Amino acid sequence: MPYTDPQHRSSKKFQTAFSILILLLFLGTIGYKFIEKISLLDSIYMTVITLSTVGYKEVVPLSPEGKIFTIFLIICGVSLAGYSASSALAYFSSGEWKENAERKRRTKMIQQLKNHYIVCGYGRTGRYVVEELKSEGQSYVIIDTDPEKIAHLTASGELAILGSGSEEEILCEAKIKEAAGLAATTSIDKENILIVLTARFLNPSLQIVSRASSKNFEDKLIKAGANRVLLPQKVSAWRIVSMLVRPEVADFFCEVANVEGTELVVEQILVDKRSSLVGQTLAQSQIRNNLNVTILACKLPDGTWTHSVGGKTVLCPGMTLIALGSRENLHKLLKIANPQ
Structure with missing residues (x-):
């Protein structure tokens, strides 16, 4: 069964009702103007009171043709009201409005x-x-x-x-x-x-x-x-071979994600020029001691990688740090490296 958007269904029903109402207003106005020979304003007035069935007095005594035309408009108006009411009831009772x-x-x-x-x-x-x-x-x-x-x-x-x-x-x-x-x-x-x-x-x-x-x-x-x-x-083949050939290494990476109940993740952290880390070495920054975060590697602003990261590595603006730690501690490092 093809899928139909509920909003489209409801919108289409109300658009249909509104289109019919406009059509009846137009036909009623033209009909009264030519049948009863009255002004445009009086024709609109007669059409509105007839379609709404409010029962106000006619502006002129109706001719036999005018009475038949009025009966037709009343039937159309009542039918339109019933259609609109049933559409509204179906709309709200079906939960489409929600x-x-x-x-x-x-x-x-x-x-x-x-x-x-x-x-x-x-x-x-x-x-x-x-x-x-x-x-x-x-x-x-x-x-x-x-x-x-x-x-x-x-x-x-x-x-x-x-x-x-x-x-x-x-x-x-x-x-x-x-x-x-x-x-x-x-x-x-x-x-x-x-x-x-x-x-x-x-x-x-x-x-x-x-x-x-x-x-x-x-x-x-x-x-x-x-x-x-x-x-x-x-990727699956690479993981399978790693588990076959280097099972201990594969087990380590599986276990490192949950050490003593604390999830460890590897994150990339950009050092902003406004950071207090700029100009410091890794040893001076005390990232490892204060945050318990390990810097595994870093990517320089020119795109080159440095894998031999040590205490003498100088942190500079635009450097991307590849860090291992808990989410909480990595978030703290992110705030230091990239202050808002």
């Missing part, structure tokens, strides 16, 4: 988003992406072409938009110009290419990560504008 209010609330929430993430495609990969974004405490919007998925997502309180991520108006509705990143996670590589192309055109500085099902499309997605491309099968 759905419309919720839809407007979600639209308003999407319009207020900033530095959020857009997930295009809520399939197997997209679901995991959403779960991870949620666990990271990030704001996100889901875009999918399946009406049933969108209905389920919105019913569960998610911000979701029905449509294709390759359409400019859909991405604009998801506030792509204010977004921090986009994940193209549909199962169709050609669709992901279109999504990446459109997203890159609308936001040249956007961080874009795309899924690819075959190696043949990896280079094409990069050329289309993706910053990173992942092949799920390749």
